[in-house]
Amino acid sequence: MYSHRGDFLRHLAQTSPAPMGLEVVAAHGVRLKDVHGRWLYDLIGGISVCSLGHGHPVIQRALKKQLRKFSHVMVYGEMVQGPQVLFAKKLSEFLPKPLDCVYFVNSGTEATEAAMKLAKRATGRPKIAAFNEAYHGSSQGALSLMGSEYFRGAYRPLLPGITTLHYEQAESLQHIDKATAAVFFETVRAEAGTRPVSQEFLNALYARCRATGTLLVLDEIQTGLGRTGAMFSTSTLDFVPDMVLSAKALGGGMPIGALISSPQLMQHFSHAPILGHLTTFGGHPLSCAAGLACLKFIAKEGLGEQALAKEAMFRHFLQHSKIQGVFGKGLLLSLEFENEAFNFKVIEQCLKLGVVSDWFLFNAKSLRIAPPLIMTEKEIKKISGLVLEAIDKVAEEEIKGVK
Ligand SMILES: Cc1ncc(COP(=O)(O)O)c(C=O)c1O
Structure with missing residues (x-):
């Protein structure tokens, strides 16, 4: 089959000197087909996006149905669009009160931007x-929050007034004061290598925010939609945050993001000034229709609860002396190795054996496990076997290299 590789390198903006470069020609279920006709298991689901895998009939039906009715008709917030309304209402069912007012955007980054503005x-x-080691998006506002000077330093000047806090360090919370509009946090530190944050620390964070009148913004862009068990990890907290951010899996594979808050908070966007936040494509009818179908399917099939059982399966199968730890929750997991070089070789070897994985922004010695939630036990067993085989191969090569 004709390869686009040359033109990909020539005509598409590159974001690293060494892209994975897997040339995909088809995707079905939990597998991707490459240009050479090989089917590979997808262990990352487009980075926590494709919860129902690829080409799921439920998503296809929803898209076709909506496409026959209408596609884009007007910028966000002016016309009553059924797919947006139904989706927002359904999302609210999975969040504690008063989180039932949704501003749809196009991506996680935009949800972060909207939340920063609303908080101010x-x-x-x-x-x-x-x-520290948090990623909330790549635009200049969201990038200002990025907990890594390596990634943000080159783009200064960024937003002033940004404070970087440290998880699990109670004294760090003292930096939250009466001038702090909001604190952005996660329940599982996705890009730090899927590290769950303790309930005690989150409760201390809540107490400090309440004492200072600071808003709490929970980034559920990777943790949400069943991936870590509950539909939103918000419902597992001892408190209700002021805002929740969603994206990635939200659209069932279609692009969409959302900022969710109480109506009382969200109303600030409608006056002084009016049009406080704007987007043309945010809440696109096709994305909303696909997202609603996906949400209903996750709930009906209990894919969130199943994610916890599947975590146990991965933990059971993935045992190897070279694995220093399995971290995370549900199907947001990581395998940690001794160093980055070893991990990169395992990822490369996995690709050769037919498994697509990746590393993390702030943790390059860990291998990413964020597969479609529909992955079966048989597939988990098969893939785990292939990952172990890859680790064996890399370990053997290491020994040969030493001799
Ligand atoms: C936790 C988290 N927040 C925000 C974002 C930004 O989302 P997007 O890439 O849709 O802009 C990401 C993307 O990886 C993320 O993992």
Whole structure:
């Protein structure tokens, strides 16, 4: 089959000197087909996106049905569009009160941007805090929150008034003060290598925010939609955050993001000034229709609860002396190795054996496991076997190299 590889390198903006470069020609279920006709298991689901795998009939039906009715008709918020309304209402069912008002955008980054603006507008405060080794998006506002000077330093000047906090360090919370509009946090530190945050620390964070009048923004862009058990990990907390961010899996594979808050908070976007946040394509009818179908399917099939059982399966099968730890929750997991070089070789070897994986932004010695939630036990066993085979091969090569 004709390869686009040359033109990919020539005409598409590159984001690293060494892209994975897998040339995909088809995708079905939990597998991707490459240009050489090989089917590979997808262990990352487009980075926590494809919860129902690829080409799921439920998503296809929803898209076709909506496409026959209408596609784009107007910018967000002006016309009553059924797919947006139905999706927003359904999402609210899975979140604690008063989180039942949705602003749809196009991506996680945009959800972060909208939340930063809403926090400043609602509190009148200038500062925003986020955590070390956290990723909330790539635009200049969201990038300002990124907990890594390596990634953000080259783009300064960024937003002023940003504070970087440290998880599990109670003293770090003292940096949240009465000038802090909001703190962005996660329940599982996705890009740090899927590290769950303790309930005690989150409760201390909540207490500090309540004492200072600071808003809490929970980034559920990777943890949400059943991936870590509950539909939203928000419902597993001892408190209700002021805002929740969603994206990635939200659209069942279609692009969409959402900022969710109480109506009381969200109303700030509608006056002084009006049109406080704008988007042309946010909440696109096709994305909403696909997202609603996906959400209903996850709930009906209990894929969230199943994600916890599947975590146990991965933990059971993935045992090897070279694996230093399995971290994370549900189907947001990581395998940690002794160093980055070893992990990169395992990822490369996995690809050769027919498994697609990846590393993390802030943790390059860990291998990513974020597969479609529909992955079966048989597939988990098969893939785990292939990952172990890859680790064996890399370990053997290491020994040969030493001799
Ligand atoms: C936790 C988290 N927040 C925000 C984002 C940004 O989302 P997007 O890539 O849709 O802009 C990501 C993307 O990886 C993420 O993992």
